[in-house]
Amino acid sequence: MAFExxxxxxxxxxxxxxxxxxLLAVWFIVSFGCGILFADALNQIPLFGFKLGFWxxxxxxxxxxxxxxxxxxxxxxxxxxxxxxxxx
Amino acid sequence: MDIQTLTFLIVGASFxxxxxxxxxxxxxxxxxxxxxxxxxxxxxxxxxxxxxxMSAASFISMAGLISFMGYDGAVYLMGWTxxxxxxxxxxAPYLRKFGKFTVPxxxxxxxxxxLARTVxxxxxxxxxxxxxxxxxxxxxxxxxxxxEVDITTGVVIGMCIVFFYTVLGGMKGITYTQxxxxxxxxxxxxxxxVFISMLMTGNVLPQVGFGSTLTGTETYLLDKxxxxxxELGFAEYTSGTKSTIDVFCITAALMVGTAGLPHVIxxxxxxxxxxxxxxxxxxxxxxxxxxxxxxxxxxxxxxxNMINTINGEQMQGTEYAQAPDWIKNWERTGLISWQDKNDxxxxxxxxxxxxxxxxxxxxxxxxxxxxxNLPGWVIALVAAGxxxxxxxxxxxxxxxxSTSVSHDLLKRNLMPDITDKKELFYAxxxxxxxxxxxxxxxxxxxxxxxxxxxxxxxxxxxSFFPAIIMGIFYKKMNKEGAIAGMLSGITFTAAYxxxxxxxxxxxxxxxxxxxxxxxxxxxxxxxxxxxGVALLVxxxxxxxxxxxxxxxxxxxxxxxxxxxxxx
Numbered sequence: 308m309a310f311e312x313x314x315x316x317x318x319x320x321x322x323x324x325x326x327x328x329x330l331l332a333v334w335f336i337v338s339f340g341c342g343i344l345f346a347d348a349l350n351q352i353p354l355f356g357f358k359l360g361f362w363x364x365x366x367x368x369x370x371x372x373x374x375x376x377x378x379x380x381x382x383x384x385x386x387x388x389x390x391x392x393x394x395x
Numbered sequence: 396m397d398i399q400t401l402t403f404l405i406v407g408a409s410f411x412x413x414x415x416x417x418x419x420x421x422x423x424x425x426x427x428x429x430x431x432x433x434x435x436x437x438x439x440x441x442x443x444x445x446x447x448x449m450s451a452a453s454f455i456s457m458a459g460l461i462s463f464m465g466y467d468g469a470v471y472l473m474g475w476t477x478x479x480x481x482x483x484x485x486x487a488p489y490l491r492k493f494g495k496f497t498v499p500x501x502x503x504x505x506x507x508x509x510l511a512r513t514v515x516x517x518x519x520x521x522x523x524x525x526x527x528x529x530x531x532x533x534x535x536x537x538x539x540x541x542x543e544v545d546i547t548t549g550v551v552i553g554m555c556i557v558f559f560y561t562v563l564g565g566m567k568g569i570t571y572t573q574x575x576x577x578x579x580x581x582x583x584x585x586x587x588x589v590f591i592s593m594l595m596t597g598n599v600l601p602q603v604g605f606g607s608t609l610t611g612t613e614t615y616l617l618d619k620x621x622x623x624x625x626e627l628g629f630a631e632y633t634s635g636t637k638s639t640i641d642v643f644c645i646t647a648a649l650m651v652g653t654a655g656l657p658h659v660i661x662x663x664x665x666x667x668x669x670x671x672x673x674x675x676x677x678x679x680x681x682x683x684x685x686x687x688x689x690x691x692x693x694x695x696x697x698x699x700n701m702i703n704t705i706n707g708e709q710m711q712g713t714e715y716a717q718a719p720d721w722i723k724n725w726e727r728t729g730l731i732s733w734q735d736k737n738d739x740x741x742x743x744x745x746x747x748x749x750x751x752x753x754x755x756x757x758x759x760x761x762x763x764x765x766x767x768n769l770p771g772w773v774i775a776l777v778a779a780g781x782x783x784x785x786x787x788x789x790x791x792x793x794x795x796x797s798t799s800v801s802h803d804l805l806k807r808n809l810m811p812d813i814t815d816k817k818e819l820f821y822a823x824x825x826x827x828x829x830x831x832x833x834x835x836x837x838x839x840x841x842x843x844x845x846x847x848x849x850x851x852x853x854x855x856x857x858s859f860f861p862a863i864i865m866g867i868f869y870k871k872m873n874k875e876g877a878i879a880g881m882l883s884g885i886t887f888t889a890a891y892x893x894x895x896x897x898x899x900x901x902x903x904x905x906x907x908x909x910x911x912x913x914x915x916x917x918x919x920x921x922x923x924x925x926x927g928v929a930l931l932v933x934x935x936x937x938x939x940x941x942x943x944x945x946x947x948x949x950x951x952x953x954x955x956x957x958x959x960x961x962x
Contacts, residue, residue, distance in 0.1 A: 309952060309954040309955060310952075316948070316952075319951075319952060320951055323951070324868075327484045327485065330480075330484060331480070331481075331484065334477065334480045338473045338477050338646065338650075339643060339646065339647075342469060342473055342646075343469075343639060343642050343643050343646065344639065344643070346466075350633065350634075354606070355606045355607065355615075356605075356606035356607055356608065356615030356616060356617050356618065357606040357617065358617070358633050361466055361469075361617075361633040362606070364466060364469035364472070364473065365461075365466075365468070365469050365472055365691040366602060366688055366691065368472075368473050368476075368477070369472060369473070369476045369684050369687055369688055370684070370688070372476050372477055372479065372480050372680060372684070373677065373680050373681050373684050375480055375484075376479065376480060376483045376484075376673070376676055376677035376680055377674075377677045379483060379484055379673065379677075380483075380670075380673040380674045380677055383488070383670075383673060384670060387670075387952070387953055387954075390952070391954075392952040392953060392954040393670070393953060393954060394668045394669060394670060394953050394954060394955075394956060
């Protein structure tokens with residue numbers, strides 16, 4: 308057992324899940340939300356030459372995806388260190 | 396120098412580079428062969444994953460598809476990138492900690508069952524074969540247009556090259572070759588895009604350019620395109636024609652399918668640490684995003700350019716006698732054709748009865764530099780890029796096939812006492828046989844390669860993804876539940892696709908689809924069905940053994956991960 312006690316293991320896993328769910332919520336909102344479900348409404352708003360819904364569907368969501376993974380990687384490294392389960 | 400000679404030179408130089416790398420990084424052990432000894436830097440691994448992922452379809456076909464689909468093209472853009480978020484957050488770090496070679500390894504061990512392993516092996520082999528057949532075809536098409544050899548010769552040349560470095564180098568050779576291939580393909584993709592963006596909008600970045608005004612006017616490019624589309628009887632470019640639920644389901648099926656594809660997942664076994672697996676997914680997506688955010692820009696530039704060239708600035712059509720060279724060049728391949736319906740000697744392109752042009756959407760990327768009158772070396776570069784994309788993906792897929800056969804099927808099922816050396820021999824033999832079969836399909840393509848790709852994603856989404864997710868996040872899921880879930884998900888998805896694509900294609904219209912979901916998007920329902928059946932069956936069957944539950948506990952945190960090992 309790498310954790311000091313089972314409570315630590317549960318707490319670590321709970322924090323991990325909470326983080327993943329938060330990031331997945333962002334993932335869902337930018338792609339399925341802004342890019343698909345609300346695209347028509349957002350298309351009323353111009354962003355330079357783009358309609359906003361169209362921009363999210365073909366550009367914006369992809370940029371957010373990339374950022375999400377790096378944020379996850381950074382925050383998880385911090386979480387691993389907090390519970391002392393990181394790799395050496 | 397003419398384009399032909401330039402193409403020979405540039406493509407030839409790239410081949411020398413790939414083969415050189417293969418010789419330099421030969422595989423010595425099964426671990427080198429399967430997972431590159433687990434010692435690849437995350438950035439290099441990210442590039443290799445990107446090259447592995449971006450196939451001939453991404454490079455050659457995607458921008459063309461978007462160009463013809465407008466907004467609806469977003470299903471590919473979001474679907475084939477969003478899956479990496481799922482992969483990075485929900486799969487990659489845990490599978491890396493698990494530390495075996497293959498996806499069937501995980502399914503077999505986690506669900507303590509040979510049957511589960513065998514189901515997974517069969518799915519993996521099927522998914523990879525459907526993919527690789529399309530890749531070899533892509534190589535053939537590029538060779539036949541730019542080197543002017545026939546398709547068969549083109550495919551055979553491609554087979555020899557892939558055979559050489561897959562069989563010799565294994566994963567280690569492939570990984571470093573793919574890094575080189577990524578550089579070639581991304582350079583080849585960006586150069587024409589930047590050129591065209593500067594010509595049309597004065598912006599260096601295509602991603603910004605396609606939201607800007609056209610040079611010398613106050614009109615935004617996309618507004619112009621919307622106007623042209625409506626005028627010519629197409630749907631508005633920024634709105635599309637698919638229903639919202641269908642766009643939603645196709646995007647979801649492609650995302651989940653991406654996260655469930657064995658040749659993508661196996662990439663995350665090749666990095667040294669769990670931490671690297673997380674980071675590596677980010678790098679992979681970054682490198683992929685460079686191409687995927689450029690593609691919609693190319694799509695809209697190409698659309699405007701094409702309409703203007705064919706219909707003329709006044710939208711009255713242009714004389715066929717004065718047609719630019721690219722139209723005549725591609726007419727020879729049969730991918731463009733003109734039929735003078737109103738006998739005025741002029742070409743006209745539209746979405747209604749005035750239309751006189753048949754244009755294959757696959758040619759857009761390859762023809763784009765010619766349409767925009769770019770120099771010959773750019774055209775040669777695009778050919779080299781297309782070939783790099785097709786070769787890198789085929790090599791990755793062949794490796795998964797050979798691993799599935801030698802490791803999952805022979806070592807874990809039929810011949811457990813086999814030595815490391817023997818196993819390596821069988822892996823190479825399997826790769827060789829797989830290349831020959833793939834080459835056969837490249838020369839004699841089944842008429843339905845495009846449909847089969849949808850099939851591969853649907854199957855991956857409805858089988859692997861739920862099984863792996865539950866394997867990690869729900870430690871009480873037992874083998875009965877997982878197997879029942881995989882089988883019902885796959886059967887449902889396959890039946891729906893086979894019915895609409897092969898048995899009764901005439902019925903393949905929105906009115907007949909369940910909930911308005913097309914066969915491309917049905918994997919999403921199949922996935923939900925898989926989860927549902929698995930949870931239900933799990934309630935009524937035996938509890939998971941204690942040691943398996945402990946194993947699940949142990950993959951949930953990074954500490955103590957070793958290099959990927961046999962057993």
